Amino acid sequence: MSDRVTVSVIKADVGSVGGHARPHPLMMQKCVERLKDGVRAGTVDDFYVTRVGDDINLYLTHTRGENNKDVHGLCWDAFMDATKVAKEMKLYAAGQDLLTDAFSGNIRGAGPGAAEMEFKERGAEPIVFFMADKTEPSSYSFPLCKVFMDPFTTTGLVIDPRAHEGFKFEIVDVIDSKKVIMSTPEETYDILTLLGDTTRYAIKRIWSKSDDIGIGAVVSTEKLNISAGKYVGKDDPVCICRAQSGLPAVGEHLQPYMFPALVAGWMRGSHYGAWYPCSVADSDPVFFDGPPRICAVGMHVSNGKFQGLEDPNSPVGVHEPLDYFAGSCWDEARRSAVKASMYMRRHGPFMPAVLGPEEMEYTTRPAVLSKLKERMEKLE
Numbered sequence: 001m002s003d004r005v006t007v008s009v010i011k012a013d014v015g016s017v018g019g020h021a022r023p024h025p026l027m028m029q030k031c032v033e034r035l036k037d038g039v040r041a042g043t044v045d046d047f048y049v050t051r052v053g054d055d056i057n058l059y060l061t062h063t064r065g066e067n068n069k070d071v072h073g074l075c076w077d078a079f080m081d082a083t084k085v086a087k088e089m090k091l092y093a094a095g096q097d098l099l100t101d102a103f104s105g106n107i108r109g110a111g112p113g114a115a116e117m118e119f120k121e122r123g124a125e126p127i128v129f130f131m132a133d134k135t136e137p138s139s140y141s142f143p144l145c146k147v148f149m150d151p152f153t154t155t156g157l158v159i160d161p162r163a164h165e166g167f168k169f170e171i172v173d174v175i176d177s178k179k180v181i182m183s184t185p186e187e188t189y190d191i192l193t194l195l196g197d198t199t200r201y202a203i204k205r206i207w208s209k210s211d212d213i214g215i216g217a218v219v220s221t222e223k224l225n226i227s228a229g230k231y232v233g234k235d236d237p238v239c240i241c242r243a244q245s246g247l248p249a250v251g252e253h254l255q256p257y258m259f260p261a262l263v264a265g266w267m268r269g270s271h272y273g274a275w276y277p278c279s280v281a282d283s284d285p286v287f288f289d290g291p292p293r294i295c296a297v298g299m300h301v302s303n304g305k306f307q308g309l310e311d312p313n314s315p316v317g318v319h320e321p322l323d324y325f326a327g328s329c330w331d332e333a334r335r336s337a338v339k340a341s342m343y344m345r346r347h348g349p350f351m352p353a354v355l356g357p358e359e360m361e362y363t364t365r366p367a368v369l370s371k372l373k374e375r376m377e378k379l380e
């Protein structure tokens with residue numbers, strides 16, 4: 001048996017109740033049933049099904065490594081089952097993120113998003129799972145930079161000997177499908193030069209530079225619009241972060257979300273709104289289809305399975321993670337997020353409330369421009 005465990009989070013919007021708001025419980029139930037079959041068949045070892053806004057998130061543990069055909073196929077089938085339920089009930093956007101009829105072995109590029117990491121389980125393996133709705137992968141760049149690069153955020157970078165060694169960042173160019181590996185602290189300013197452009201660059205992975213730790217964070221960076229060639233909702237990315245013992249502590253991972261940063265997405269994927277940290281239960285997008293939601297839940301990976309607050313002898317798939325943003329401590333950030341989002345809304349369809357022109361390529365903009373082409377006259 002492999003001494004390495006893979007944690008996969010695979011997510012998709014395959015339909016919801018109340019517009020783009022919340023998957024029906026029966027859709028989630030279908031996913032649970034399919035993943036139970038996956039455990040029985042030995043494809044995965046454990047699972048947990050949750051959601052953020054209208055996106056179903058499947059958490060899995062297994063020993064098959066990243067991009068495994070059987071694991072991805074299992075999730076695809078779960079989303080297909082959930083889509084069938086959504087179609088029967090005539091729910092909104094049923095099957096939206098399943099861009100192909102025939103699954104070809106990997107979920108990437110086929111619509112759903114995936115964040116996966118493989119590591120050797122430590123003595124205790126606390127993991128924070130971030131899930132966002134109505135926004136895009138590069139939204140995680142700002143908080144991840146604060147957590148892994150900024151000593152005024154993460155005191156561990158100064159006083160934990162292993163965190164002090166720094167981290168390696170895999171940065172992807174999501175438009176041209178390229179990547180580069182860069183290193184902190186020595187390349188900090190260069191990294192920020194790239195990541196400051198959230199329209200093109202996003203963090204995919206972060207590894208510890210200390211020998212005995214490995215991967216620290218991974219983000220789902222699939223660009224749904226680019227895969228589909230047209231607007232089909234935002235990417236609504238997930239991010240998995242390992243915590244403690246040489247990596248940022250759980251509290252260091254969560255701290256940046258006290259500032260409700262402006263992120264791209266929100267209504268029709270075309271606006272800047274302030275990130276609203278909330279519980280899973282409060283993740284229905286209710287104000288102008290938002291503001292963009294961010295949830296954080298915590299569990300351990302213990303002997304290849306998830307362990308939350310549930311009894312360790314609970315049936316497979318039954319988990320009760322910590323819901324970090326549920327408490328009143330985050331009320332202040334939520335209030336600020338609503339205030340900032342109201343301020344942005346007052347700009348209507350004008351920039352900077354709406355995204356820049358390159359980001360509006362998948363909207364009506366190209367059609368309007370082409371319609372007006374003949375009527376455009378040269379200025380004297």
Ligand SMILES: O=P(O)(O)OC[C@H]1O[C@](O)(COP(=O)(O)O)[C@@H](O)[C@@H]1O
Nearest residue numbers: 013020134233234266267268269289
């Ligand atoms: O043309 P439609 O289907 O009404 O699309 C608009 C919808 O797209 C969305 O941007 C989709 O959100 P998701 O990215 O969460 O799927 C909603 O804000 C909006 O209601």
Ligand SMILES: [Mg+2]
Nearest residue numbers: 054055133236
């Ligand atoms: Mg969504």
